[in-house]
Amino acid sequence: MDWTLFFIFLLACAGAATTGAMFQPGKWYDELRKPGFTPPNWVFPVTWTVLYICIAVAGARAAPLDTTGHAMAIFAVQIAFNTLWTPVFFGLHNTKAGLVVIGILWLSVAGTLWQFWQLDWIAGLLFVPYLVWVTIAFALNFEVWRLNRARPIAT
Template sequence: MDWTLFFIFLAACGGAAATGVMFSPGQWYDALEKPAWTPPNWVFPVTWTVLYLFIANAGARIASEPANAYAMGFFAVQIAFNTLWTPVFFGLHKMKAALVVIAILWVAVFATTVSFWDLDFIAGILFVPYLIWVSIAAALNFEVWRLNRRGPITT
């Protein structure tokens, strides 16, 4: 593995991860009604740490592959929309807009997974958990929006 490339891709993931620190869930999210299957809060940073290591590893593997233009293009789209989702959902509290962002993110992650898989089997496999997690996150985003779309209930 080219460690320089790995750290370049890890830096991109770090930029995306930084939005999670800057726009943490907080009291607003805690007050929302959530489905029973919502993971506990501690699961999110643990999962994202592992996923970002996988994403950086996969990106580094593909960066030096010939004919990687589309794969790198899809990678750029997914990391951009990954970075965008947190400020839209947690910063702006725009759950419906976040659904649009996460839908684009899901398509980009799927396209990245497929294009990586075609170039390097291991890189493709490293993206599968990310695709699964974004699928869960999209379903959770939808359910939280659905459960709270009329606004907070006051007594």
């Protein structure tokens, strides 16, 4: 593995992770009604740390291979929407817009997984836990929106 590429992809993931530090759940999130399958708050940073390392390794494995243009383009979309979700959901307190963002994130993660799998099955495999987690996050976002849709968007 090219360690320089790994650290570049890890830096991209760190940029996405920074939004989690900037826009923390806080009182607004604590007061929302949540489904029974909501993980405890400590699970999120632990899971995302592992996932970001997997994402960076997958990117570093796929990037130097031939014909990676589509894979890298879809990778860019997923990291952009990964970065966007936290400020929309926790920053703007907009669960409905968060649902749209995470829907696009899910599609782009699935697309990246597919493209990576075609290039390097290990890179594709490293995206499987990410897709599983985003699936759970989508379901959680949907249920939070559904359970709280009568609440006005907090500003």
